[in-house]
């Protein structure tokens with residue numbers, strides 16, 4: 001780990017919206033280049049980036065569509081830069097093929113999705129959490145990724161840094177799953193001094209051309225990286241490939257490669273459990289939540305506790321990979337798990353799978369457009385406790 | 387007494403090609419390899435440091451070119467070679483970035499990117515191998531398939547008007563537009579060399595036979611027949627207005643260098659526009675980190 | 688304590704900036720918490736602009752307004768649209784020359800200020816929003832005066848700092864004077880439109 005370059009860190013206390021904070025986080029994490037295509041409610045991220053980058057030595061390019069943006073960033077990465085793109089629902093759908101390409105070619109990058117109501121054009125200016133399964137399974141074929149979910153502008157900064165760091169550490173595309181509410185909400189955001197912001201550097205190889213195998217896994221199954229122009233004669237393809245990067249299309253290689261792409265993340269799954277717990281000491285039921293919904297859940301829990309219900313909160317900052325062991329263990333100790341989300345039941349499917357029938361799992365779906373009412377949370381808790 | 391003589395048989399294009407991946411997947415009589423040969427000689431003759439050259443391809447038979455070149459090469463998704471190349475070039479302007487792909491990839495699924503890279507005058511050389519068919523997938527009609535040609539998806543003959551790619555990229559603003567067939571290997575090589583030493587968006591269309599999937603169904607059953615056809619039908623018209631260069635079945639094949647104009651490329655325009663606001667490298671720590679940020683972040687207003 | 692504030696008017700009046708200043712004052716100057724949200728979308732284009740602000744001394748969980756305690760309106764449209772959602776007994780702050788009140792204002796504590804005129808006297812009509820902020824600050828005490836002044840000077844380009852601080856002070860002083868003369872301006876029951884419009888509130 002190194003730390004952030006002071007020139008791209010806006011140290012100080014700000015009153016800033018989530019989109020702006022996300023941009024500052026990605027800048028602090030070392031992104032100097034980005035590509036995007038305008039879409040509400042995410043555009044403010046790249047607008048700010050476009051204003052900031054010439055002075056931090058980078059560039060924003062507005063591409064002709066999301067397909068272009070999501071692959072242009074990968075060109076930037078292979079040229080040696082850290083890069084990201086930002087979009088919302090419809091654009092996220094268009095980017096799916098390139099999430100798979102990044103997973104297959106082990107191209108570290110961040111996809112920011114400021115979720116809005118869907119399907120299709122849906123509710124461009126109102127929040128939802130309907131892309132959570134898409135973040136996990138959206139591209140074809142089998143791959144694993146990491147998805148972080150912020151619940152405030154402050155976390156839009158903090159977890160944006162983390163997203164880029166995880167992308168570099170695992171050489172994967174990381175999904176940063178914001179939502180319209182968090183993105184457009186303005187709150188206090190504290191940006192620490194650069195030396196207090198850990199930054200995961202590119203895992204560059206020190207091997208010489210000829211000795212270097214671009215896709216030979218290291219100890220943690222992640223290969224070292226080299227860039228175009230360094231004399232390695234790289235070959236990067238989305239085809240199933242061997243350690244040289246050459247296409248090798250047979251079942252044995254497919255098995256080996258796809259399993260390694262999974263395992264490099266699964267092996268570190270315990271590291272990736274990022275949860276915030278509250279009131280779990282005496283809890284008989286727990287609300288598992290993520291993103292903007294967790295703020296409402298927390299309010300609902302306060303109200304439920306006032307009514308005498310012993311309820312705790314477990315907020316997932318990292319939804320993918322799903323904290324399976326943790327939820328399984330929790331289900332054994334709880335009467336009920338309540339899962340509010342701004343979709344008609346996505347992450348709750350994982351909760352149900354991991355709870356494996358040990359306790360009641362109460363779904364609290366919401367089609368989006370606004371957030372739950374705290375009273376909805378209380379009612380669901382009461383259903384679970386009954 | 388016998389003497390052993392070492393014949394140093396070194397084909398100069400070996401410096402360009404991944405010999406460990408030869409033979410290629412291309413069929414006998416296919417024109418793609420011929421075009422790559424011209425490209426290899428052209429590139430060598432420019433003296434550009436090969437380490438600083440990157441090749442980007444999309445999907446298709448021509449999309450496999452990047453897999454056989456020794457330089458840094460990227461075989462990306464279908465249609466997206468140009469935007470990938472754009473990112474590569476922007477983040478490392480030192481690189482000479484060449485997009486080498488097919489007509490279906492570059493003009494249909496990737497057509498939008500082609501237009502906008504030409505409009506931006508992005509500093510890329512795009513070599514478009516036009517075999518007038520989707521070959522990798524088995525011979526379906528393409529945007530470039532000339533009227534009445536038979537393909538697997540136009541079994542009674544195509545009836546969609548064909549795309550004149552040269553005209554399109556010219557209109558979109560490319561600074562260099564040329565077309566040759568693989569019959570014109572020397573001219574092609576010369577044009578590629580010229581294009582490699584220019585800046586901005588340069589586009590070279592290379593007509594190339596696909597005997598396997600296009601020729602067989604359209605009376606050009608082998609590579610030789612196609613070459614003869616190119617020879618007979620082509621007419622060199624340098625500087626021809628691109629609207630006069632449409633490729634129609636059985637009609638004249640206009641070849642040559644059509645467009646060669648001076649226009650500032652994307653990065654030059656960017657530097658001009660940003661002026662003192664642009665720092666090509668991260669500013670030094672003693673510079674004001676808040677420069678460039680509006681007083682406080684009321685960008686939320 | 689948690690206070691919900693809505694500020695509304697038309698585009699170009701600096702509605703969002705005024706909410707931003709108040710939020711910044713509460714969250715940074717006072718070391719409390721503030722959450723600002725905005726209306727986006729077609730209804731926020733062209734004419735109307737509105738911002739919602741929650742300020743509190745504890746972390747804010749629910750981000751939206753439930754029942755605003757304070758409503759600031761700078762246009763007739765904003766008045767008509769948002770007054771019904773203002774809490775009974777809530778504070779309604781109006782730009783006197785831009786808003787004509789009717790029975791919707793009944794049951795609210797109404798305070799009015801000729802902010803546009805004051806801004807014009809200061810030489811820039813643009814600062815009417817900051818006059819309103821100063822006025823709100825004096826009337827409601829929802830946000831500390833010094834924190835507010837600091838937020839004003841941190842939120843505007845330095846060449847406009849003095850002008851904006853003057854605007855804030857004028858609005859603030861106007862509010863203090865008004866409180867001396869008319870501390871509890873609530874109107875109950877039915878009041879004729881004539882009376883409403885002529886009343887100095």
Ligand code: SF4
Pocket residue numbers: 411412413415416417418447448517521522595596597598599600
């Ligand atoms: S199918 Fe056609 S284009 Fe493809 S390699 Fe064979 S001849 Fe060439």
